[in-house]
Amino acid sequence: MSTVDSRVSVAPRKPPRKPKPAPGSRGLSPLRVLGMAFVWLFTAVNLLVLYWLVSAAFKTPIEIFTKPFALPAHWFERGDPFRNFAYAWDNAGFGRAFLVTVVLVAVSSVVIVLVSAPAAYALTRLGARGADGMTNFVAIGMGVPFQTVVIPLFIGMAEVNLTNDLFGMFLVYVALSLPFTVFLLTGFFKSLPDELEEAAALDGASPLRTFRTIMLPLARGGLVTALILNAIGLWNETLLAIVFLNENANFTLARALFAFNSAASYQSEYGGLIAGVAIVVLPMLVLYLLLARRIITGLTLGAGK
Amino acid sequence: MATVTFDGATRYYAGSPVPAVDGLDLAVADGEFLVLVGPSGCGKSTTLRMLAGLEGVDDGAIRIGERDVTDLPPKDRDIAMVFQNYALYPHMTVADNIGFHLKIAKMPKAERAARVREAAALLDLEPYLDRKPAKLSGGQRQRVAMGRAIVRRPQVFCMDEPLSNLDAKLRVQTRAQIASLQRRLGVTTIYVTHDQVEAMTMGDRVAVLKDGVLQQCDTPIGLFGRPANLFVAGFIGSPAMNLIPTRASGESADVGGTPIPLSPAARAALTSENIVVGIRPEGWRTLPAGDGVTATIEAVEELGSDQYLYCSADTPHLTPDGTAPQPIAVRAPGMSPWRRGDKLGLAPQPGAVHLFDAETGARLPD
Ligand SMILES: Nc1ncnc2c1ncn2[C@@H]1O[C@H](COP(=O)(O)OP(=O)(O)OP(=O)(O)O)[C@@H](O)[C@H]1O
């Protein structure tokens, strides 16, 4: 036993403001300099585009073309800064499109995850014969660009009268999103320890119960990630919406923006058009900023082991 | 409560031509604490997992009591298992972890809570019932895993190295707690470890496995006092028994120029003249140099309570394959004045000599 009295007061020690990095990790190697330069350049270009988009949404067409990087002035001086947004909202039918998109994206994303999670669980965890082969087969689906199947898909859907129909759109979205989501979640379920399932089996839980009460709660991070990624992807989805939807009442935001594009450019309403783009893009940008950390940890979680 | 019987149980893993467990015959009595011990990869966990129903049985049978459970799923075997890394459900509280089986068995809530509290009291876990496992220390997690097992009052406990994640001091404490808890509950227990101290101190009987084959199953004293073959002799005991390969000539075997007498039964059982003489470090008497085997001390290990001397015989005996003999470990009282380079005489104590057939590895009759 040490007899040193630890209560003897010592002058409070001050920690360094910034802990010292490991030796050798701070030097400016050429690769590091190059990498940093590239990252900053990439960031700068993106910020510039974002700045241009947001500022142009408040400008008149003349301002957009003559002073592309200046701050907007005209509509502010006229005391009507949101004029472009109002124009876009009124003329593009965004009101209804917003509602349609929110419902369609939410329902589709939830259903995608609801279908993918049990599938991924069965593929990774139940030891089914040929599960690895099936997982690879599902993964192949990610390699098929959906643009290549648009036409046969359209013909097939037309046969069953599900074109220009939101339910049909929902089916297409769910089907085309499954490969990626199942694949993402298999990685996730694989990373969970076997012992938990074995413990549950010894405790008498059926496979279904084990899935519901043990594995699903543990995979929550992965499920949320899958949900968010799908929501963002579907929110921005344009091509399929253009092909499958041709009635204003069924338009999603992206589809409505596409229709609005022709009308607005015809009238040279470029400010209004860009405001329309901003209305479509900004909600997802905000969502992404709020959830970025969660998405990134979710994406790399399955990769650990 | 029940007996457990392995009847030629064999397990092959896919992709391996040799079985991980090979024709295991083992009968565990009702309420017995049986320890499975052996080097890494010898098939201890596989044995336990076959019993629990987590691995298939490729050949043979396993019975719990009179019931053949070979083809029953884990949930129908009434076995509770403590995993090496505990496998606690991370999103459930301690109470829910302990009560999960009872919940699945549809026990009424009040009764369940009472059972959980009773188990928690037994393990000093009451203050932690509402915590999640992540907020517990290693020792507390270990106790939760134990709680999850005992709350079920199962027929059999299976424990796979439950103490290996604890520090040395806690391990000694918990070792005693588990052993006394098991005696109190009287549940048949199969306990896997690779730590021979755990094996010797906890088990009613100890089964030693090597390469999937049962070597010997006996009480700790039986295992230590009469190892059935060279492997068990070298595995049980620390430091290990001195195994001295030499030749039998006539009625004795030569160790460092000193004859070790062989009984007629031992001579009759020998399959060749190659023999192994086994003497534990504590089986030697130290004499003044000149008596017995004259040897030089090459290293001294002082443990305070004991001292281990590693000596080489001055007239080395011939090993059958001509290699240099291993140093002989000798236990001396702690703080003895021995120094490196000192010369001393060594003689086996009466009854401390074990003889093995060098070809078959089997123990020779006394
Ligand atoms: N899932 C598996 N697939 C293939 N081989 C396996 C598998 N599990 C274990 N083995 C092999 O079976 C043999 C016995 O393994 P087992 O896990 O039973 O050893 P153990 O005695 O528990 O070892 P340890 O003390 O290291 O835990 C080993 O050779 C191991 O490589």
Ligand SMILES: [Mg+2]
């Ligand atoms: Mg093991």
